[in-house]
Amino acid sequence: MNFQVYDSLRRTKRVFEPAEPGKVRMYHCGPTVYGEAHIGNFRSFLFADALRRWLELSGFEVTQVMNITDVGHLRDDDPEGGEDKLESLARKTSRDPWEIAAHYTDVFLGDVDLFRIRRAHHYPRATEHVPQMIAQIEQLIERDHAYVTDEGQVVYSVPSYADYGRLSGNTGDDLLPGARVEVGSDKHDPRDFYLWKKDPHHLMQWDSPWGRGFPGWHIECSAMGQHLLGTTLDIHTGGEDNVFPHHECEIAQAEGATGETFVNYWMHARFLQIDGGKMSKSLGNLYTVRQLAEMGHPPEAVRFALLRSHYRQVLNFTFAGLEEAAANVRKLRHFAEEMRDAAHGAEAGAAPEWLTRCVRRFDDAMNDDLNLSGALDGVFSLLHEARRHEAQGADAAAALAALQRFDQIFDVLRESPAADDAEFAAQVDALIERRAAARAAKDWAAADALRDELAALDVELLDGKDGKVTWRRTSSNANG
Ligand SMILES: [Zn+2]
Known part of the structure; x- marks a missing residue:
C-alpha cells in the first residue's frame, strides 16, 4: 500500500504513514447544530467518509471523531465578533439553545444515515467537554501562550507562538498594529483570539477558574481531538473555509499546550459551487441534503454527485449533474445484474488480465491522494472491458466482485428495503x-x-x- 495524501500544511503529497502501524486516528470538523447542513458541508463530510472507507478497505483500523459544535461558534465565521450562532437563533425564536442543539444534532445524524455515511466512532458535543477545554486553557496559561484579562476573559497570545500562520500563510503580520482590535477590546495583539469568553447575556454558561463564561469555538476541536485521539492525530480534515482562522488556531492551541506536533496530515476539501456560482442563502440556492431528498433525488445519486470529483477541486453542483449521477447509479446497478446473470452461479475465478488492469486503475487513483474521479474512470472501464470481453462464468463473477469492492467506497449499488409493514x-x-x-x-x-x-x-x-x-x-x- 502506497497511499499518498496531499498535506495542506507541508504543501506536498506524502506517503501516508500512521504513527502507530495499522491504526489511523482521524478528526473532522463537524456541523454547528443551529440549522440543517447544506450540500457544501456534506461535500466535506462525504470526502471524510470516502477517506475512511478507503483506509479501511486498505486494511487500516480507523478511529474517527467528528465534533458537534453546540456552543461558541460565533456568527459570520468571525470568532471575535458577533453572537453565538446557536444563541442568536435561540433568541430570535425564543427557543432553548439546548433544545435547538439537540434537535439539529438529530437532524444531522439522520442525514448521515440517509446518505450512507459511516457513523464516526465518536461525535463529541462541545457542551459535554468543557472540563477538557478548561484544562487545555490552563496549560496554555501555564506555558505563557495565553493571558487572563482584567475582566477575566482568557485570550491566546498569537505572538507567543512562532509557527502561527504556517498552515494558512496568513500570519497577520501585514496588519497595522491595533488595526483590527475592536473598541474597548482588552487584547494585546489584534491577532489574539478568545479561549474563554465572558458575556452575562450568553444563555449557556459554565463555571471556570476565571468565573462563569463559555469556551471559544477553536478550543473545542483541539481539546476534544486530543482528549479522544491523543496528543498527535494522524489526519485532520475540514472544508477549506476551516483553514483560517479555525485550524490555524487549533494548531496554535494544541501545540502550544503540549509542545508536540498536533496533526501529521492536514486534508482540506475545496468549495462547492452551484451552477458555476456562489452558494448562499441570499441567492436561494443553499440546498440542504434533506431538501434534495424531499425533491425526490435518491440519496445514492446525491452521494455519487458529491463524490465524483477530486476533493481538491471546486465541485460545480447542478441539477443536470445530479440527474446524470442518478443515471450513472442505474448503469452500475444494471451492470451488476448483468454480471450476476452472466456468472450462471459460478464462483469468481482468477482475474483475467483486463480485469486486473481496471482494478489497478481504480486502486492507483485512490492511492493518489484519493482521486475519486480517476477511480471512477477505473469503475467505468470495468463496465466497458467486461462487455467487450463478453465476460461469462467465473470471469463475470470476478467482475461483479470487483464492482462490489469499488462500491465499498461509493456505496450506491445497494437497493433500499421495501416499504414498511x-x-x-x-x-x-x-x-x-x-x-x-x-x-x-x-x-x-x-x-x-x-x-x-x-x-x-x-x-x-x-x-x-x-x-x-x-x-x-x-x-x-x-x-x-
Ligand atoms: Zn474544528
Whole structure:
C-alpha cells in the first residue's frame, strides 16, 4: 500500500504513514447544530467518509471523531465578533439553545444515515467537554501562550507562538498594529483570539477558574481531538473555509499546550459551487441534503454527485449533474445484474488480465491522494472491458466482485428495503413516543439511546413545525 495524501500544511503529497502501524486516528470538523447542513458541508463530510472507507478497505483500523459544535461558534465565521450562532437563533425564536442543539444534532445524524455515511466512532458535543477545554486553557496559561484579562476573559497570545500562520500563510503580520482590535477590546495583539469568553447575556454558561463564561469555538476541536485521539492525530480534515482562522488556531492551541506536533496530515476539501456560482442563502440556492431528498433525488445519486470529483477541486453542483449521477447509479446497478446473470452461479475465478488492469486503475487513483474521479474512470472501464470481453462464468463473477469492492467506497449499488409493514410502523411509533417522554423529562441520555435505536432500524425522524414527529425509512427514496 502506497497511499499518498496531499498535506495542506507541508504543501506536498506524502506517503501516508500512521504513527502507530495499522491504526489511523482521524478528526473532522463537524456541523454547528443551529440549522440543517447544506450540500457544501456534506461535500466535506462525504470526502471524510470516502477517506475512511478507503483506509479501511486498505486494511487500516480507523478511529474517527467528528465534533458537534453546540456552543461558541460565533456568527459570520468571525470568532471575535458577533453572537453565538446557536444563541442568536435561540433568541430570535425564543427557543432553548439546548433544545435547538439537540434537535439539529438529530437532524444531522439522520442525514448521515440517509446518505450512507459511516457513523464516526465518536461525535463529541462541545457542551459535554468543557472540563477538557478548561484544562487545555490552563496549560496554555501555564506555558505563557495565553493571558487572563482584567475582566477575566482568557485570550491566546498569537505572538507567543512562532509557527502561527504556517498552515494558512496568513500570519497577520501585514496588519497595522491595533488595526483590527475592536473598541474597548482588552487584547494585546489584534491577532489574539478568545479561549474563554465572558458575556452575562450568553444563555449557556459554565463555571471556570476565571468565573462563569463559555469556551471559544477553536478550543473545542483541539481539546476534544486530543482528549479522544491523543496528543498527535494522524489526519485532520475540514472544508477549506476551516483553514483560517479555525485550524490555524487549533494548531496554535494544541501545540502550544503540549509542545508536540498536533496533526501529521492536514486534508482540506475545496468549495462547492452551484451552477458555476456562489452558494448562499441570499441567492436561494443553499440546498440542504434533506431538501434534495424531499425533491425526490435518491440519496445514492446525491452521494455519487458529491463524490465524483477530486476533493481538491471546486465541485460545480447542478441539477443536470445530479440527474446524470442518478443515471450513472442505474448503469452500475444494471451492470451488476448483468454480471450476476452472466456468472450462471459460478464462483469468481482468477482475474483475467483486463480485469486486473481496471482494478489497478481504480486502486492507483485512490492511492493518489484519493482521486475519486480517476477511480471512477477505473469503475467505468470495468463496465466497458467486461462487455467487450463478453465476460461469462467465473470471469463475470470476478467482475461483479470487483464492482462490489469499488462500491465499498461509493456505496450506491445497494437497493433500499421495501416499504414498511404495519408491525414495523407500530414498533417505530412506540419508540418515538418513549423518546418524546424522555425529552420532556430532559433525560437526554435516554433520548439519545432511543434515537440510536431508531437509527439502527433505518428510520429517520422528521420534526414538524407543530411539534409532531413523523418518520420515514432512511432508504425509502432510493428507487426514484
Ligand atoms: Zn474544528
